[in-house]
Amino acid sequence: MARPTRNSRALSQNFLADRATAEHLARLAVLHGDQPPLLLEVGAGKGALTERLAPLCRELRAYEIDRRLVPVLRDRFSAAPQVTVIGGDFLAAKPPRTPFSVAGNVPFSRTAAIVDWCLRAPALTDATLLTQLEYARKRTGDYGSWTLLTVLSWPRYDWRLVGRVARTRFRPVPGVDAGVIRIERRRTPLLAPAAQDSWRHLVELGFSGVGGSLHASLRRVHPRRRVDAAFRAAGLDPHALVGEVPPGRWLRLHAVLS
Structure with missing residues (x-):
């Protein structure tokens, strides 16, 4: 197993190293087998999740901020016409104007900013994010308490904790376990x-x-x-x-x- 690089630590990258977990996360992101017209992946990394998402999507835009990994990703998915690898910061991207989903193994240090980006996107339908477990539990009320952000957004978004992932399934191994959080825009808001x-x-x-x-x-x-x-x-x-x-x-x- 390759040793983690200084750059991966600086970017808060913990690559998903378990195929079964990647498969499970992809299935959570694409519920009921319904192909989303457009899915944006946050932090494609080495492509573990991208590989599992690609067959489930009509169009997949995979964002990766580490430019060393972009050529590798483009070569790996060159035969998948529905996959576009975009080198750059996901947070700098303009949200699509048509309905879209978001999925990804989120850098723990950037979770709050990525969630905020998703909630501000008018056409977002849902987001399935692998985050630090504590963050996922706090935002979904799993501790028996609720945060300001969750309550504020509740009339428009449903928040759920849909899975847990042991820290040993990442490389480098982070100090804490991860959780899978699912944020879905309500088809009918609870308030006018x-x-x-x-x-x-x-x-x-x-x-x-x-x-x-x-x-x-x-x-x-x-x-x-x-x-x-x-x-x-x-x-x-x-x-x-x-x-x-x-x-x-x-x-x-x-x-x-x-």
């Missing part, structure tokens, strides 16, 4: 577009931490009687911690307070 501003205001107010509790934070803007009524409608204890409130209950709070 006109309600997005009031949703953001409510959630950001709740997560502000001002007042010492969620109930107290919301009372900074809303009368106590309405906050009490909202908590009853959501089935929440007034002493509930903000991170412990699931997105579905936030929707009930919003229904009363908006």
Whole structure:
């Protein structure tokens, strides 16, 4: 097994070295065998996942920031007309205007930026990302708590933890295990577009931490009687911690307070 290079460490690259894991990740990215019209792969690396995605896609654009690997990738997939290898930073790419999916073994240090890119892309349908396990668990509520980003985006996106991968299946071996996170745009948003501003205001107010509790934070803007009524409608204890409130209950709070 080749030793990791200084450049791969600098780019936060941990290459997927297990064929079965690559196959499983590809199947998670292309659910039910439905070929996505366009799939963008983040960090193709040496092509382990690219090889498994290619037969499942009508068009696959594989992004790789390490320019030493680009010629190798282009040679490897020269006989696959649906695959285009793009040398450069995925984050610098303009999102396609037509529906597309994203998949990839994401550099742990760039996960937040890549997820943000995906959420800002108007035509994104779904993203299946191999990330640091802790990140995947936090974002999907697997710890029994929810983050601001997840709650804010919940009316438009469903977040799920769909798999775990042992750190020993990467080269070089990272210090932690990985998780597979699946982000899907809802076909029908849970809130109308006109309600997005009031949703953001409510959630950001709740997560502000001002007042010492969620109930107290919301009372900074809303009368106590309405906050009490909202908590009853959501089935929440007034002493509930903000991170412990699931997105579905936030929707009930919003229904009363908006």
